[in-house]
Amino acid sequence: MRNALILCLIALPLVVFAQNTPSKNDTLFNQTDKQGLKQGYWKGNYENGKLKYTGFFKDNKPVGTMKRYFDDGNIKAIMVYNNTSTKAYTQLFYQNGTKAAEGNYLGIAKDSVWNYYSYYEKVISNREIYTKGKKNGTSVSYFASGKISQEIEFKNDIKDGAWRQYYENGTIKLSATYVAGKRTGDFLVNFPSGKPEWIGIYLEDKKSGKWQHFNPDGNFDTAIEFENGIAKNNEVMDKREQQLLKEIDQKKGSIPEPDENSMVPGPGM
Numbered sequence: 001m002r003n004a005l006i007l008c009l010i011a012l013p014l015v016v017f018a019q020n021t022p023s024k025n026d027t028l029f030n031q032t033d034k035q036g037l038k039q040g041y042w043k044g045n046y047e048n049g050k051l052k053y054t055g056f057f058k059d060n061k062p063v064g065t066m067k068r069y070f071d072d073g074n075i076k077a078i079m080v081y082n083n084t085s086t087k088a089y090t091q092l093f094y095q096n097g098t099k100a101a102e103g104n105y106l107g108i109a110k111d112s113v114w115n116y117y118s119y120y121e122k123v124i125s126n127r128e129i130y131t132k133g134k135k136n137g138t139s140v141s142y143f144a145s146g147k148i149s150q151e152i153e154f155k156n157d158i159k160d161g162a163w164r165q166y167y168e169n170g171t172i173k174l175s176a177t178y179v180a181g182k183r184t185g186d187f188l189v190n191f192p193s194g195k196p197e198w199i200g201i202y203l204e205d206k207k208s209g210k211w212q213h214f215n216p217d218g219n220f221d222t223a224i225e226f227e228n229g230i231a232k233n234n235e236v237m238d239k240r241e242q243q244l245l246k247e248i249d250q251k252k253g254s255i256p257e258p259d260e261n262s263m264v265p266g267p268g269m
Contacts (some may be wrong), residue, residue, distance in 0.1 A: 046071045061085035070095050079105070087111070098122050109133030118144065129154075143168050153178070167192050176202070191216050200226075207231075 031040050038057035046052050050073050055066030062085050068077040074097055079088040092101040099122075103114030110130040118125040121144040129137035135154035143149045147168055153161025159178035167173050175188040182205035189198040195218040200211035206229030213221045225232040 058085075062088075094119055103130070106132055133157075205229075 027041055029041050029043050033039050037060040041056055043054045044052040050071050051069050053068045055062050056064050062081050066079045070076050074095055075093050078091045081088045088105045090105050094100045099117050101116045104111045109132050111132060114128050115124050116126040123144055124142055126141050128135055128139045134157035139152050139154055140148055141150040148166055150165045152159060152163045158181045160180055163176045163178055165174035171194045172190055176183055177185045183202040187200045187202050191197050196214050198213055200207060201209050207226040211224045211226060215221050
């Protein structure tokens with residue numbers, strides 16, 4: 001009887017200890033301090049009950065790894081914050097789980113190099129350089145083969161500098177220059193063979209002077225004189241020439257990228 005009593009006295013503290021020791025499933029979420037600042041682990045759910053995000057906060061700032069999810073449960077974004085919560089290396093994902101983009105956020109602005117990946121080929125499609133949310137340097141687009149399809153220079157989010165497009169065999173398809181967002185100077189469009197198709201000049205984003213069109217065999221086809229963007233001999237241009245000029249105006253050098261606005265708006269909850 002005495003031995004049984006001793007065993008009960010020994011076992012009682014162990015039971016109490018076990019009851020007060022949190023398990024891995026006992027983590028507290030969505031806690032705030034007396035000042036109303038987020039502290040510790042936070043998570044949110046969609047209306048369908050699926051997890052929307054998880055993250056850790058210290059004094060209302062995200063710290064470490066934050067994850068966001070689509071409403072079907074697939075991962076949308078993984079953001080890894082530095083100790084000051086000002087910079088986050090971020091990976092964005094398409095809803096099928098393949099990587100869509102990766103780069104750094106400085107606050108809520110893109111910063112440094114961002115890589116974008118194609119949905120189907122799962123290879124890099126674009127590479128851009130940002131400084132506090134604005135494009136700076138050379139933005140590059142790629143074919144699925146990895147070869148460069150386009151290069152264009154940016155300064156403070158405005159096209160400024162060389163613009164080149166390429167055929168997949170490496171031949172220059174288009175060559176032009178932007179100055180403060182406007183096409184300025186020599187403009188060249190080549191056939192896949194490398195022979196010129198169009199040669200002309202832009203001034204302040206408007207065609208100027210003599211524009212020459214060539215046939216695929218390299219022989220001269222026709223010339224059109226422009227002044228302030230308007231063809232002087234417009235009345236003699238046939239429909240084919242008008243269509244060719246329309247195609248030139250449509251070559252604006254835009255670089256598509258995934259619309260991450262619907263994927264990850266930043267650290268806010």
